Amino acid sequence: MAMGIGEILSQLGSIAASLMFVYAMYEQFCPSDLRKFVENYKHKFTDLMSPYIQITFNESSGERLKQSETYTIIQTYLGANSSKRAKRLEAEVVEDSQSPLVLSMDDNEEIEDEFNGVKVWWSANSKAPRRKASSGRSFDVVRCFTLTFHKRHRDLITSSYIQHVLEQGKAIIFKNRRLKLYTNNGGCWWMSGWSHTNFAHPARFETLAMEPEKKEEIINDLVKFKKGKEYYAKVGKAWKRGYLLYGPPGTGKSTMISAIANFMNYDVYDLELTTVKDNNELKTLLIETSSKSVIVIEDIDCSLELTGQRKKKKEKDHTDKNENKEKTDKKSEEEDEDDDNDDEEEEEKRKSNVTLSGLLNSIDGIWSSCGGERIIIFTTNFVDKLDPALIRRGRMDKHIEMSYCRYQAFKVLAKNYLDVESHGDLFPIIEKLLGETNMSPADVAENLMPKSTTEDAESCLKNLIQYLEIAKEKEEEEAKKNGEKAQLVAGKDKQELAQNYRMNRWRRQVKNMRNFFGSC
Numbered sequence: 001m002a003m004g005i006g007e008i009l010s011q012l013g014s015i016a017a018s019l020m021f022v023y024a025m026y027e028q029f030c031p032s033d034l035r036k037f038v039e040n041y042k043h044k045f046t047d048l049m050s051p052y053i054q055i056t057f058n059e060s061s062g063e064r065l066k067q068s069e070t071y072t073i074i075q076t077y078l079g080a081n082s083s084k085r086a087k088r089l090e091a092e093v094v095e096d097s098q099s100p101l102v103l104s105m106d107d108n109e110e111i112e113d114e115f116n117g118v119k120v121w122w123s124a125n126s127k128a129p130r131r132k133a134s135s136g137r138s139f140d141v142v143r144c145f146t147l148t149f150h151k152r153h154r155d156l157i158t159s160s161y162i163q164h165v166l167e168q169g170k171a172i173i174f175k176n177r178r179l180k181l182y183t184n185n186g187g188c189w190w191m192s193g194w195s196h197t198n199f200a201h202p203a204r205f206e207t208l209a210m211e212p213e214k215k216e217e218i219i220n221d222l223v224k225f226k227k228g229k230e231y232y233a234k235v236g237k238a239w240k241r242g243y244l245l246y247g248p249p250g251t252g253k254s255t256m257i258s259a260i261a262n263f264m265n266y267d268v269y270d271l272e273l274t275t276v277k278d279n280n281e282l283k284t285l286l287i288e289t290s291s292k293s294v295i296v297i298e299d300i301d302c303s304l305e306l307t308g309q310r311k312k313k314k315e316k317d318h319t320d321k322n323e324n325k326e327k328t329d330k331k332s333e334e335e336d337e338d339d340d341n342d343d344e345e346e347e348e349k350r351k352s353n354v355t356l357s358g359l360l361n362s363i364d365g366i367w368s369s370c371g372g373e374r375i376i377i378f379t380t381n382f383v384d385k386l387d388p389a390l391i392r393r394g395r396m397d398k399h400i401e402m403s404y405c406r407y408q409a410f411k412v413l414a415k416n417y418l419d420v421e422s423h424g425d426l427f428p429i430i431e432k433l434l435g436e437t438n439m440s441p442a443d444v445a446e447n448l449m450p451k452s453t454t455e456d457a458e459s460c461l462k463n464l465i466q467y468l469e470i471a472k473e474k475e476e477e478e479a480k481k482n483g484e485k486a487q488l489v490a491g492k493d494k495q496e497l498a499q500n501y502r503m504n505r506w507r508r509q510v511k512n513m514r515n516f517f518g519s520c
């Protein structure tokens with residue numbers, strides 16, 4: 001006999017009501033032990049029937065329920081994917097990030113991901129913590145991500161996919177983080193160690209004025225280094241690179257360091273050697289540096305104790321100076337020496353007890369104790385003053401000369417400062433003058449900068465030409481003076497030589513006469 005729809009619905013309704021009643025009775029009156037037992041078997045039964053596996057990643061872990069790093073990395077990875085796919089998102093402002101607004105999946109939201117053609121599902125949930133935190137932050141609920149996948153992909157997911165998620169998540173965190181500038185000159189003798197601020201120098205390779213081939217060579221070297229993890233491991237070398245930047249003041253050594261840090265997305269450790277007490281403190285500071293960083297020692301020649309070759313060179317300079325003293329005007333020489341002594345005293349005061357060997361040991365030591373991915377950069381205005389041991393290949397792998405501004409470098413500055421790439425009349429004049437004068441990019445840049453809002457590019461270029469002409473004249477005068485001085489010295493030398501020659505000839509004649517009369 002056929003049942004009417006109304007009858008079916010009323011029967012279904014009464015079954016549902018009975019089930020709900022039974023469930024409510026079970027929840028209320030069933031002893032907790034029995035309930036646990038039932039739950040356990042219920043899970044076992046569903047696990048047996050379900051072809052899916054679930055892995056849960058909790059927000060907090062450990063005794064103190066600390067924020068789990070893995071959870072944060074997964075959250076970042078899913079954030080990048082879910083912001084495009086999920087409908088309910090949670091927003092958070094993270095201070096130390098370049099993109100401070102971070103979006104992640106909201107509770108009970110689910111998204112699908114695909115890896116090597118295999119589909120997986122991630123869901124965000126909350127649950128009660130298994131145990132209470134012993135101290136510190138306490139949680140009413142613990143948030144977690146659940147990864148669901150088919151059991152036939154277990155190996156792929158557990159070995160490769162999770163690895164992929166962690167790598168991608170870390171890469172996103174690394175890309176978005178704010179760079180830090182660490183310094184060790186806290187200013188107080190009792191405060192050793194690094195302090196940091198955000199690193200926000202705008203220098204980029206695109207705005208760095210130097211010969212394009214040289215720039216490209218450096219960029220290629222950096223790219224090779226960045227991708228070189230396996231290579232360095234294969235050849236058994238620490239994953240580090242040393243650069244020596246040398247050249248006159250204002251040629252862009254510090255600017256280059258900032259451009260390198262921005263290009264590599266590395267933190268900068270600006271090591272002020274003169275405030276480091278001794279070799280031990282230096283070692284500690286270097287060990288505390290993190291990987292993916294640039295360690296910088298500026299003006300290395302001024303910071304170190306006089307050792308080895310520098311000592312010898314100084315002694316030689318001193319002897320040379322004494323010899324010159326006899327040849328040049330005594331008064332001006334005394335004035336010069338007074339100035340030199342003042343400079344030396346000042347330099348001596350600034351020096352710490354870090355020795356060259358201490359620096360070499362510390363630098364070599366960090367590579368064996370801290371792993372890699374660090375770039376170390378020394379800068380100097382006087383490359384000849386440096387001990388060869390300090391800058392030998394292997395320690396300073398690449399020696400980069402930062403030179404005076406020539407035409408190609410000027411073009412970059414003109415583009416940066418005036419937004420002009422050519423000027424039919426003025427560019428050729430500037431090209432010629434830059435070839436005849438030694439002017440630093442800093443000076444060229446200063447002269448290119450408009451002095452008022454009404455000054456246009458052409459008048460800035462004309463200012464530069466005027467400045468270059470004056471500089472050229474000065475250089476020529478200087479060269480003339482030096483030439484005259486050299487001639488004077490050479491003239492005095494000639495007179496002395498002639499006098500010596502006459503004396504020797506006279507001595508020889510006397511000696512011959514003595515011999516002659518002696519033999520008679």
Ligand SMILES: Nc1ncnc2c1ncn2[C@@H]1O[C@H](COP(=O)(O)OP(=O)(O)OP(=O)(O)O)[C@@H](O)[C@H]1O
Nearest residue numbers: 207208209248249250251252253254255441442445
């Ligand atoms: N090659 C360059 N490209 C772009 N700008 C430069 C360059 N060289 C110098 N400048 C400009 O000049 C200023 C000074 O340059 P920087 O401090 O980098 O020179 P430096 O070689 O480190 O000088 P010092 O030896 O005195 O420390 C920079 O702020 C920058 O604006």
